[in-house]
Amino acid sequence: MPELVEVEYYRRAALPLVGATIERVTVRDERFVRPAGGAARLRRALRGGRIDGLERIGKLLIVRTSGASLGLRFGMTGVLVVEGTDTLDELVYGPTRRDPAWVRLVVTTSAGDLAVRDPRILGSAELDPDTSRLGPDALGVTAGQLAAALSGSSVPLKARLLDQQRLAGVGNLIADEVLWRASLHPQRPAGSLTPAEVRRLHRHLRTALDDLLAAGGSHQGRITPERRPGGRCPRDGTPLRRATVGGRTTWWCPAHQTLTPGTAGGDTRRAGR
């Protein structure tokens, strides 16, 4: 599914369109536009504008034009199509078929088309999206920012990582991957992490995102192929556990991701310095 990693790929793929003029915006399915009924306003605001830049905050892609901004969210099955070419070969939970009827929005520019194909319409297009409610982007978050996002909360750690208002960009697969790498139980109260654990989480968040970007998708994690009945921990072979955490299907290793810190080894390191 599109998480930060996929949306960053989308952004890079669309970069050749910077400088192009928007000739037409075609809303193929009104349900894709938010707020409801905003299609006409969206078309008017964007038509004739020039694409000045492409930004990404978390899972939100922002097409900045000379007149307004177009915010694109991809939900779970949304794919960005640039000049008729998919910017990703496949999504984990998305259909492999490419039905033209699933194209919900087409932005026709002087340099080619930008389109969104989204079978389930869980994504959306929004004019001048409000970004003030998004937390720091997970790719550039500092350890201090991460600590602030977690502190003082008894909410399960994973739920906090998925909260886009606290930290933007982490979705279900990345959350499981990072927590597995950091040897942290997804149900640990977010505020219960020691400073050393927060630093460990921060380090693994960064390296996991780097790895996933290099590997080509949020589904390329080491734990991802084991997120299934019968799956085992790639590190120690322990059968993975499954539960719903933060409303999402969650898999973790009960041997090295424990609820009580420090009792099961993990990769806890000697305190540096």
Add this chain to the structure above:
DNA sequence: ATTGTGGCCTGCCCGC
């Protein structure tokens, strides 16, 4: 204010 839950949306897969 924070936190949890249900619904949206549809393709796919399994069992009957």
Add this chain to the structure above:
DNA sequence: TGCGGGCAGGCCACAA
């Protein structure tokens, strides 16, 4: 072979 139920989860509205 067709069919129905369950499942996938990002986001938002809503409730407590």
